[in-house]
Amino acid sequence: MRRLPFTKLFGRTGMNLDDQVCYCFHVSRRKLVNWVRQNAPKVPSQLSMCGGAGTGCGWCIPFLKQIFRQGTGTPRAGCGACHTAPDDTLDALTPEEYAALRADYVKAGHGTPPPGAEPLPEAKEEG
């Protein structure tokens, strides 16, 4: 019998404010949203001043850009083909899906988490 993830059992489908967005530096969505609200950044890269978010493996950068756009009302730039994450991605992914996608990103050699980063989830057991 296939077991449903905990979040699906209780109807949770997306990342909430207490979930980590930057696993390398343990920065939650709430912290980032509040930081944008309080600091009115001009460019997404300024979110790195919020606990170092985005300066580790780089996985969370598209999501930091999403939080920046949502918090500042900035339209996304570039063409549709340039976008790696739609604006509602954080609301569409469960924390488990987000962590699994980050693990795939790191295992594919796209970035190296710093010491102290959230460990990658264990490989799922077959059966």
Ligand code: FES
């Ligand atoms: S998850 Fe944010 S830099 Fe690695």
